[in-house]
Each structure stands twice: as C-alpha cells, then as structure tokens.
Amino acid sequence: MQLNYFNRPYFENGAIKKISDILKNQEIKNPLICTDPGLSSIGMTDQIRNLISDEFSSTFYEETPANPTEKAVMDALELYKANCCDGVIGFGGGSSIDLAKAVALMANHDGNLLNYSVNEGGYEKITETMPMIAIPTTSGTGSEVSVGSLITMNDGRKLIFASPHLIPNAAICDPELTIGLPPVLTAGSGMDALTHCIEAILSPINDPPAEAVGIDGIEKIIKEESLIKACKDGQDKEARWNMMMASTEGAMAFSKGLGAVHSMSHALGANQELRLHHGTLNAVILPSVLRFNKDHVGNKYSRIARAMGKNESTDLANEIEKLNGDIGVPSNLGEMGVTEDMIPKLVAHAITDPSNLTTPRLPSQEEWEKLFLECI
Known part of the structure; x- marks a missing residue:
C-alpha cells in the first residue's frame, strides 16, 4: 500500500x-x-x-x-x-x-x-x-x-x-x-495516537479532511478494539496493523492542531528526573481536559462518540477512564510521581506551549492549576 x-x-x-x-x-x-x-x-x-x-x-x-x-x-x-x-x-x-x-x-x-x-x-x-x-x-x-x-x-x-x-x-x-512491544508501551503509545485524533478533531481550525482522518483513527482504536486487542495479544497482526495506521492518521489529523492535553503533557515531560512517558501522560490527562472543553466544541463530542461505537450521549471522559483501566494506564499523575508542589512550574510551562493556539478553550492560570490538581 x-x-x-x-x-x-x-x-x-x-x-x-x-x-x-x-x-x-x-x-x-x-x-x-x-x-x-x-x-x-x-x-x-x-x-x-x-x-x-x-x-x-x-x-x-x-x-x-x-x-x-x-x-x-x-x-x-x-x-x-x-x-x-x-x-x-x-x-x-x-x-x-x-x-x-x-x-x-x-x-x-x-x-x-x-x-x-x-x-x-x-x-x-x-x-x-x-x-x-x-x-x-x-x-x-x-x-x-x-x-x-x-x-x-x-x-x-x-x-x-x-x-x-x-x-x-x-x-x-x-x-x-511493533509485534512483541510490551503491553505497557503498547497502551501508552496507543493512547498517544488516540489523543492526537481527539484533540485534532476538537481544534477549532476548519479542516474537514483532517477531521475525517481523525475519526477513522478513533474507529480503529476503540470501535474495532484494536488497542485492547494489541495490549492483550502482542502477536495480533491485524490489531498491530490497525494501531500503526491509527497512529499515522493521528499525526495526519493534527495538522490542524492539538490542545491543552498536549500543553500539559509537554510541561510534565520536561521533568528529567521523572522521565514520564508522553503517551501515558496524555492518557491520564485526557479525561480532565475533555470535561473542561465539553461546552465549547459544538457537536463534536457526539461525532467522536459515534466513531467510538458508542451512543451520542456517552460521557467521553468516563469512557477514556474506563479504557485506561482496561489497558493498565495509571489512574492519576500522583501514581506517576507528580506532586502538588510541582504545579506552579508546570503551569508556567503549559501557558507558553504552542498547542494552546488551537485549543478550543484556553484555560486561565487558575484553571491550569485546577486541571493539574485534578489530574494528580
């Protein structure tokens, strides 16, 4: 191909x-x-x-x-x-x-x-x-x-x-x-691909082809259960094919931008002592940002829910948290070693991140602090 x-x-x-x-x-x-x-x-x-x-x-x-x-x-x-x-x-x-x-x-x-x-x-x-x-x-x-x-x-x-x-x-x-990639890396990298697809769709930039690519990526990851299958059986060639395609699609989609999830994960990833995995960070942060953006994205949540194979009224944040649990992702940043005293430095980094240029709702400093605290 x-x-x-x-x-x-x-x-x-x-x-x-x-x-x-x-x-x-x-x-x-x-x-x-x-x-x-x-x-x-x-x-x-x-x-x-x-x-x-x-x-x-x-x-x-x-x-x-x-x-x-x-x-x-x-x-x-x-x-x-x-x-x-x-x-x-x-x-x-x-x-x-x-x-x-x-x-x-x-x-x-x-x-x-x-x-x-x-x-x-x-x-x-x-x-x-x-x-x-x-x-x-x-x-x-x-x-x-x-x-x-x-x-x-x-x-x-x-x-x-x-x-x-x-x-x-x-x-x-x-x-x-990617066959044989350990489940923990399969999960973290797969959630990175999913976050790319979701944040790209939620970007306010008007780019229907990019959004369509992102929708297809979500279908492959969640509706077709490729991520769960790849985590359970690393030798599943069909699941591995779908996940690599979804990963490529995620990057194609985010040609229209990303958002606050990435602003936060970039800030956390800069910590050279913790050495946190970028995709796993995205997975943990995504539910909180989905709740924060909910009333600022038009009908896009219902479109994403359909792509997941769910009812249009599905709570996306809850679905992501359930998926994280199913594939063994930490439930919060605290489990990854992040502490509340780090928040001021994290906020200072997140505020300047270029991903904010295409986030559907730009947090204030106080809202950044609340988002990090909620994730911890």
Missing part, C-alpha cells in the same frame, strides 16, 4: 525490507541511524543493520533518551559530522524520530538549536534539512508524517520544533516491527 499525504509512507507488513531501495531513492550513502538503548538490547538494531546493503556506510547513535534532549541532539550531530554522514534515519519510537529530525535540521543550519524552536519564531527560519527517513517501531506519535519534533532543552523546557521541512522525506511503516 502506498499512501500519499505530506510525505511518502511505505505502509505494509515487511516494509522494512525496502530500506536499501529507499536509501537509494533519497540518495543517502552514509546514513546516521538514531535509535535507543532498548532496541539495541533486544537486537532490533542488528536487524536493520543486516538489512542495509553493504554499499552503504551506516553509523549508529544508540543513546536516544526517553524524552530526547538538546544534549543528545548535539552528541548525535557530532557523530554525524565525524563520519561524514549525508542523511539521517530515525529508528524507534517518537523519541528517536524526533531526535533524528533535529539532527537533520542542525546538520545544515547555523546557530543554536533553540533558535529554531516555535517559541523563538523558528517556523520561518527552518529551510530544507538534510534528507531524513523515519522508521517507527511503536504506534503512537505519528512523527513519521508530522511537521513537528519535541526536544527538552538544556534550560529544562520541552520545546516544539515545527516546519514542513521537518516532515521525513520517506517513512517505513511496518506494523510487524
């Missing part, structure tokens, strides 16, 4: 076998492959290493942290330059792909990484990057087709980098790479 949206995702079981051909198509001879210690420890980096033809000279950066940092970007960039690389591959979850995007950016852009963040007007500063290929091994972020990258900076802020030039030149979406 060949999808055409922003880039060229090669979406099918076994698509990873096309890696050498895709490198040729992108005219990459010396790729830097950004991945993480977890994939290296279970031999998945060896798999891609063996699939890449000997005509290519590959360099591996295998230290991507759970939430990619500015330091990790610069370490990988140093490796890129030292080995005369001419392109980047992000192989792993959203963290590895986001890191790879930042490396591809800084490989041919001058100055500090911070200058290219959305907060610093970076959208207009980013031009064509070095060629980059995304190979997701989880079904959640959809970073393989999105314009964005999330990086935790040296000053502690988790910032968004966004530009059409950050969309990977190609994406290899092979659902079989």
Whole structure:
C-alpha cells in the first residue's frame, strides 16, 4: 500500500525490507541511524543493520533518551559530522524520530538549536534539512508524517520544533516491527495516537479532511478494539496493523492542531528526573481536559462518540477512564510521581506551549492549576 499525504509512507507488513531501495531513492550513502538503548538490547538494531546493503556506510547513535534532549541532539550531530554522514534515519519510537529530525535540521543550519524552536519564531527560519527517513517501531506519535519534533532543552523546557521541512522525506511503516512491544508501551503509545485524533478533531481550525482522518483513527482504536486487542495479544497482526495506521492518521489529523492535553503533557515531560512517558501522560490527562472543553466544541463530542461505537450521549471522559483501566494506564499523575508542589512550574510551562493556539478553550492560570490538581 502506498499512501500519499505530506510525505511518502511505505505502509505494509515487511516494509522494512525496502530500506536499501529507499536509501537509494533519497540518495543517502552514509546514513546516521538514531535509535535507543532498548532496541539495541533486544537486537532490533542488528536487524536493520543486516538489512542495509553493504554499499552503504551506516553509523549508529544508540543513546536516544526517553524524552530526547538538546544534549543528545548535539552528541548525535557530532557523530554525524565525524563520519561524514549525508542523511539521517530515525529508528524507534517518537523519541528517536524526533531526535533524528533535529539532527537533520542542525546538520545544515547555523546557530543554536533553540533558535529554531516555535517559541523563538523558528517556523520561518527552518529551510530544507538534510534528507531524513523515519522508521517507527511503536504506534503512537505519528512523527513519521508530522511537521513537528519535541526536544527538552538544556534550560529544562520541552520545546516544539515545527516546519514542513521537518516532515521525513520517506517513512517505513511496518506494523510487524511493533509485534512483541510490551503491553505497557503498547497502551501508552496507543493512547498517544488516540489523543492526537481527539484533540485534532476538537481544534477549532476548519479542516474537514483532517477531521475525517481523525475519526477513522478513533474507529480503529476503540470501535474495532484494536488497542485492547494489541495490549492483550502482542502477536495480533491485524490489531498491530490497525494501531500503526491509527497512529499515522493521528499525526495526519493534527495538522490542524492539538490542545491543552498536549500543553500539559509537554510541561510534565520536561521533568528529567521523572522521565514520564508522553503517551501515558496524555492518557491520564485526557479525561480532565475533555470535561473542561465539553461546552465549547459544538457537536463534536457526539461525532467522536459515534466513531467510538458508542451512543451520542456517552460521557467521553468516563469512557477514556474506563479504557485506561482496561489497558493498565495509571489512574492519576500522583501514581506517576507528580506532586502538588510541582504545579506552579508546570503551569508556567503549559501557558507558553504552542498547542494552546488551537485549543478550543484556553484555560486561565487558575484553571491550569485546577486541571493539574485534578489530574494528580
């Protein structure tokens, strides 16, 4: 199957076998492959290493942290330059792909990484990057087709980098790479995909095609019970296929924006001591924001309920809480180590997050505080 949206995702079981051909198509001879210690420890980096033809000279950066940092970007960039690389591959979850995007950016852009963040007007500063290929091994972020990258900076802020030039030149979406992903990661990444679909639909930006894609993603995740099935049986190929497609659809949908859930999860994800999983944060926060937005989104809740296969009057927040319980997601942020004394710093971060530009209801400072407190 060949999808055409922003880039060229090669979406099918076994698509990873096309890696050498895709490198040729992108005219990459010396790729830097950004991945993480977890994939290296279970031999998945060896798999891609063996699939890449000997005509290519590959360099591996295998230290991507759970939430990619500015330091990790610069370490990988140093490796890129030292080995005369001419392109980047992000192989792993959203963290590895986001890191790879930042490396591809800084490989041919001058100055500090911070200058290219959305907060610093970076959208207009980013031009064509070095060629980059995304190979997701989880079904959640959809970073393989999105314009964005999330990086935790040296000053502690988790910032968004966004530009059409950050969309990977190609994406290899092979659902079989997610088979065997542990239930806890399947659940967290799957809820990330669901949150993308829901927040994109709730964005006030008028983009019916993007909303339709988001609706289909919700149907796959909830109505068809693909997330529950994938969590219960990691070998379920149909469920894995549906979840990877829903993940890709979620990122396609949020071309129209996200909202307060992501503003809050970005703030929490910046904490380098807790090292919280982004998708799991979204899952825990989503019910509270759904209740907060309820009277500010027209008939969109009834449309989402239909996509879930539920009655139009269904309480969406309650449904998400039930789903979280079924797949083993923590019931609150307190269980994840978040405490009330963190709220002032979290609010200060959330208030400045660019996701607020497309939230259907912008919280006041007091409302941000109440939302965080409710989630704890």
